[in-house]
Amino acid sequence: MTPSCILLRESTDAATFEAAVWGGVFNLRRDTSRVPAAVCRARTTADVVAGVELARARGWRVSIRSGGHSWAAWSVRQDAVLLDLGQLHVDHHDTTGNIKGPGPGWIDYDEATGIVSCPPATTGQTLNGVLAAKGRMFAGGHCPDVGLGGFLLQGGMGWNCKNWGWACEAVAAIDAVTADGEVVHCCESDMDMDIMDSDGTGPGTKAGDLFWAARGAGPGFPAVVTRFHLRTRPLLQLFHSVYVYPLAAFRAVLAWAIEAAPTADPDTEMVCVSSYSPGATVPTVLAHFTTFKPSLAAAKRALSPLDGHAARPPGATVAVFCQPTSLAAQYADQAAANPGPATHRYCSDNAYIRAGDDDDRTVVPAILERAFTTLPSRQSCALWFSMNPTSRRPGRACDAALSMQSDHYFALYAVWEHERDDAAHVGWVHDTLRAVEPHAVGSYLGDADFRHRTPKFWTDECAARLRDVRRAWDPDGRVCGFLGQGDRSGVDGLPVANN
Ligand SMILES: Cc1cc2nc3c(=O)[nH]c(=O)nc-3n(C[C@H](O)[C@H](O)[C@H](O)COP(=O)(O)OP(=O)(O)OC[C@H]3O[C@@H](n4cnc5c(N)ncnc54)[C@H](O)[C@@H]3O)c2cc1C
Structure with a gap:
């Protein structure tokens, strides 16, 4: 049976389905010829896994929406399961992650480390509202309602990026659901580890690679981030x-x-x-x-x-x-x-x-x-x-x-x-x-909008590594990735000529 968080195009009335597809998109200029196969309105990590499993079972791709501020609406893709993370972890959780009931959102600040953890649809304004009470801030985007998900994955030109560096440099760790529906946690120290395949034959998919990609892959990130763990700074x-x-x-x-x-x-x-x-x-x-x-x-x-x-x-x-x-x-x-x-x-x-x-x-x-x-x-x-x-x-x-x-x-x-x-x-x-x-x-x-222009977004070395990481973590191209002309970039990513 299809979980209740999932709306299937085939069995949902058109108006309800369209509202679920486009309701969370910031830009009114839309290409409505792109119609997803389903929308998964995830409230828990288990819902995200269910959405990915559905896509695997039906041979569909998954697309992801956190704050819905991608100018080109990258979250809306033909025949994909749209994972709408707008309500992910908004319920109040206890320390073991169990839902205690509806609440103000699951944003945890750790006084000892100065690290805050939050779901990906959290906006810069919401996060800074919570952090202000602790005398801290996060140098997120300049606009109040941009989601941290898309913003951080592509680098994040946040407050005083000129001097403090990119917002993604403050990502200490991520929780994610992979293209196979596995729940993983990866952080900076994973970047030094060389994990072998289960048969011990060679380097397997590395958590460190996923963490590396989470800071700059943008929509080419080959998994679904369900939480960010972020270093904060003093509020001045x-x-x-x-x-x-x-x-x-x-x-x-x-x-x-x-x-x-x-x-x-x-x-x-x-x-x-x-x-x-x-x-x-x-x-x-x-x-x-x-x-x-x-x-x-x-x-x-x-x-x-x-x-x-x-x-x-x-x-x-x-x-x-x-x-x-x-x-x-x-x-x-x-x-x-x-x-x-x-x-x-x-x-x-x-x-x-x-x-x-x-x-x-x-x-x-x-x-x-x-x-x-x-x-x-x-x-x-x-x-x-x-x-x-x-x-x-x-x-x-x-x-x-x-x-x-x-x-x-x-x-x-x-x-x-x-x-x-x-x-x-x-x-x-x-x-x-x-x-x-x-x-x-x-x-x-x-x-950017790759349907019109594909300039260089990474150095050649990083672009090549990103292609390898995407292929290792998502060999079937389950996660939609870059929306280029005709949405055909798949596991190859953006055109090689440009990177
Ligand atoms: C009004 C406005 C102001 C902006 N200001 C700034 C700014 O100050 N600085 C800046 O750097 N950028 C800014 N941007 C650009 C913005 O950061 C990007 O559009 C970003 O993608 C928006 O993130 P989102 O989560 O809201 O968007 P979404 O449309 O939800 O996400 C965009 C794409 O990112 C990927 N993605 C998002 N969340 C996840 C996730 N959890 N897991 C895996 N993939 C995911 C998906 O491919 C998704 O389709 C602005 C955009 C707007 C519209």
Whole structure:
């Protein structure tokens, strides 16, 4: 008998089934020609196993949804069992994992280690709400409602990623259900172990490999994460400086930020965005510096060099220096900039711009000027996010699948309301990226759509290892993986030519 958590397409009324398929998807721009075979609304790990077993029995694939924020709705796949983890572990559990009854969600913080464990659909905002009471935080995504599942698997450009590193570097361990329906736990120390096959003939599937892939494989991760165990950091106060300029000053503003970035304070995040401010009739370019510090005095010391930097252009229409803010206020701003779920249509793409050191402050603004000055709608924006010095750290090659980055992260987010405007907005993103692509070293999975472009997402070495790990852990391609053109990537992953 089919478990009650599973809705089969063949025996569920169309409206109920469609709501189960699309209800958890953030983007209103959807390809509804993709229709899953079943939806498994898992509340327990056993439900996840049941979903995987069903797929094995019927010869179907499984797709996975945690927070539903993949721009291209990677969770919705033709004839797959959609494992919807939105309700996974929301019930209150006792320390042995038994359900005690409905509760506020199973988020456990260990005072002794500073490690928090949580289900994959936990959002950054929810997690930080729980951690704040303990005086801790997790540097998750900037938007309140992105799920940790998709975010962490692809690397996670979290708070102050520029200096603190990628969010996935704070993953201490994962619990997962494999493509065979086995429950596994893997952590960093597993990466050193060489487990033999049961017949003792050679290296078998290694838990360490799965842990390696969990930090950068993104939708190519060949298993289902059911819990993350995450290292937290002390919760500090938040302060920010905001400088708004006319669009004509774009090159000078970005040049200033690029010049200041390498030596800027290590707890300070630096972003330049072109967008329409609320009520404005023309877009502006904004330099936004956010710092995490224990006091106002420390924040002023951090932000003063940027305020007084010789390259700071004159002519700011707004100049706010070192104002107190909070994670809650920043989340609210991000939520306003990314309305939803399911109210707006989105298209995004991105590139890591090749860094050339000394001439970056003239070359990079020139490469990005068109993108920043041609926004197609009031809600759309273009973003430069400084990754230097994280991007310059030596010795991190291939200790995680995540391996692609440069000093300059650039992303476009087209946001609109009506289907009739799809072509103009999607076209803007694709055309603009095409012009930037010759100057890029690769892209970030998190803001990508492989149906349109497959740039480099990993170094060649990491891409090859990821292919091997996927084949070892999921030889039949049970887990859907990358949604490329026609959804045919299977165990081969994305096209070899690009990695
Ligand atoms: C409004 C908005 C703001 C964003 N801001 C940021 C940001 O600040 N920083 C950043 O880095 N990214 C950001 N992103 C990108 C976001 O991190 C990715 O879209 C990410 O995939 C979303 O994770 P999710 O769990 O919500 O998505 P989902 O759509 O649920 O998951 C995406 C895919 O990841 C895989 N996956 C998810 N969970 C699991 C799991 N438990 N086990 C195995 N595979 C799984 C599956 O292939 C799944 O289809 C943003 C996206 C949006 C829409």
